[in-house]
Amino acid sequence: MLETERLPDHADRLYRAAYALCGTSHDAEDLVQETFERVLRRPRFIRRDGDLAYLLRALRNTWIAMRRAQASRARTVELREEVDWVVDHGADPGTTALEVRAAYGAIRELSQPLREAIVAVDVVGLSYREAARALRVREGTIMSRLFRARERVAAQLEGVAA
Amino acid sequence: MSLYDQLHDPHQQRVHDLLSGGGPATPPTLHAGLRELRPPAAPRRQPPRLVLAGATALATLAAVLALALTAGSPGAPTIAKAATLATRAATAPSPARDAAHPTLTRTSFAGIAYPYWTGRFGWRAAGQRTDSLDGRATRTVFYRHTHHRIGYTVISGKPLKRPAGAQRLVVNGVEMYRYRDGRKTVVTFERNGHTCVLAGYVHFASTLPKLAAWTGDGAIRF
Numbered sequence: 001m002l003e004t005e006r007l008p009d010h011a012d013r014l015y016r017a018a019y020a021l022c023g024t025s026h027d028a029e030d031l032v033q034e035t036f037e038r039v040l041r042r043p044r045f046i047r048r049d050g051d052l053a054y055l056l057r058a059l060r061n062t063w064i065a066m067r068r069a070q071a072s073r074a075r076t077v078e079l080r081e082e083v084d085w086v087v088d089h090g091a092d093p094g095t096t097a098l099e100v101r102a103a104y105g106a107i108r109e110l111s112q113p114l115r116e117a118i119v120a121v122d123v124v125g126l127s128y129r130e131a132a133r134a135l136r137v138r139e140g141t142i143m144s145r146l147f148r149a150r151e152r153v154a155a156q157l158e159g160v161a162a
Numbered sequence: 163m164s165l166y167d168q169l170h171d172p173h174q175q176r177v178h179d180l181l182s183g184g185g186p187a188t189p190p191t192l193h194a195g196l197r198e199l200r201p202p203a204a205p206r207r208q209p210p211r212l213v214l215a216g217a218t219a220l221a222t223l224a225a226v227l228a229l230a231l232t233a234g235s236p237g238a239p240t241i242a243k244a245a246t247l248a249t250r251a252a253t254a255p256s257p258a259r260d261a262a263h264p265t266l267t268r269t270s271f272a273g274i275a276y277p278y279w280t281g282r283f284g285w286r287a288a289g290q291r292t293d294s295l296d297g298r299a300t301r302t303v304f305y306r307h308t309h310h311r312i313g314y315t316v317i318s319g320k321p322l323k324r325p326a327g328a329q330r331l332v333v334n335g336v337e338m339y340r341y342r343d344g345r346k347t348v349v350t351f352e353r354n355g356h357t358c359v360l361a362g363y364v365h366f367a368s369t370l371p372k373l374a375a376w377t378g379d380g381a382i383r384f
Contacts, residue, residue: 008196015192016185026283029192033368036196066365084187091183100184103177122181143165150169150177157177 007036010055013124017056020119021063023108025083031066035059053134056124060116060135099157106156110149117145118153190334239296239317241325241339241359245348247302248313248361252289257303265378271301272318274353277378279305285312285373312362312370322357325350333375336384340371349374353384 011032018028018035035058085097107115120131121142128146132139168174257269259278266275267287279285285305293300295317302315325348328339338351348361349370360370376382 008193011193011196012188015188019186020181025186025189028186029189029372030366030368032192033196034366037367085184086187087184092179095180095183097184100180103180104185107181118177118181122178123185125182140165143169147165147169147174150174153177153181154173157180 006051007039007055010052013052014055014059017059017119017124018063019083020104020107020123021060021115022066027066031059031063034066035062038062050130052124053126053130056120056126056131057134057136102157103153106153107149109156110152114145114149114152117142118149121146122150237296239298239322241322241348241350241357242343243295244300244315244317244322244350244357244359245343245346245361247291247293247295247300247315248304248311248359249346250291250293250302250313252304253291254289256287256289263378263381265381267303269301269303271316272299272354272356274316274356274358275382276303276314276316277373277376277382279373279376282376282378283307283373310362310364312360312364312373315359315361316353317357317359319356321352321355322350331371333371334377336375338371338374340367351384353382 014032014035015028018031019025022028022031035055039055039058085101087095087097087100107118110118116135117131120126120134121128124131126134128139128142132142135142137145257267257276259280260266260268260275263275264281265278267278269276269290271292276287278287280287285307288304288306288311290301290303293302299318300315302313304311304313324339325341328341328348328350331338331340331349336351338349340347340349342348343361345363346361347364347367347370348359350357350359351374352358358374360374362370364370
């Protein structure tokens with residue numbers, strides 16, 4: 001069974017994934033909270049090392065439901081974003097918060113399938129196989145989408161039209 | 163070159179390093195909210211039918227007695243009654259933003275200023291009303307965001323009794339109680355010794371606690 005007391009341990013990864021999918025901190029916060037509440041309402045038996053993949057699938061499904069609900073109404077208010085960008089210990093020494101922010105910004109320009117693939121592997125840290133299971137596609141599809149997603153993010157970072 | 167090899171070329175790895183090596187910092191309110199989440203209690207075993215029938219008869223008798231005893235008396239104000247004000251119509255115009263304190267509106271009641279949420283959360287003030295709830299004066303300010311509407315009610319006098327069965331939350335150090343009444347979410351907390359009730363139909367369970375715990379850059383005290 002998913003160990004509920006360990007859920008908050010995944011909050012940071014899930015929040016980053018949610019931010020990459022939604023693009024705003026308010027929606028990301030709501031999305032993670034809602035995902036965890038859904039998971040707690042319907043606990044499942046999963047392998048101990050499968051927590052993150054399961055949570056990513058739940059997050060993605062919640063995000064899709066949230067987008068459907070939002071699609072029926074126009075957003076009239078632009079929220080002011082107050083996001084702190086951090087570089088983790090152990091990250092590549094050349095990494096700066098500014099570049100990380102730019103990379104997340106570039107994810108927002110991707111199509112949904114490419115965005116989901118890069119979020120699963122590069123943001124959440126799943127293997128190709130875990131990402132394929134979480135997103136219910138073939139492993140080869142994940143690799144090909146990931147390749148294209150990274151190409152486009154890299155092009156955005158370099159200021160070159162993809 | 164295989165796709166696997168292509169995914170490991172330096173160009174691709176740079177993107178991987180950036181995305182796996184940092185990101186937006188998780189807001190403290192989210193951590194606090196997640197710590198308070200608990201799995202729902204397991205369903206109780208079904209009692210035998212005879213016991214159930216007896217219990218139902220007793221409950222009905224108790225309800226009839228309670229109604230007979232309280233008929234005609236105003237009763238005590240409760241959180242549940244205060245929460246019903248959130249779905250009533252506004253009877254006065256929306257409060258304006260307080261120019262001196264931009265995180266507050268110009269309306270206050272029992273010494274409690276109502277927050278101005280438009281800039282931070284997108285919720286716009288949408289009218290207000292005053293009522294008497296079982297002898298207690300109340301004021302409700304309504305807020306709208308897209309198609310959602312909520313009410314922020316302040317009840318004068320001593321704090322009301324906590325709602326039974328509500329979930330206790332502590333967000334940003336603010337203690338509050340949350341429960342659902344059908345599709346309506348209700349959150350209650352105290353400010354300056356008065357009960358405040360936030361209630362309405364919102365999509366996410368976290369919305370009202372987040373609004374309730376907002377300190378408005380220090381202008382809102384609890």
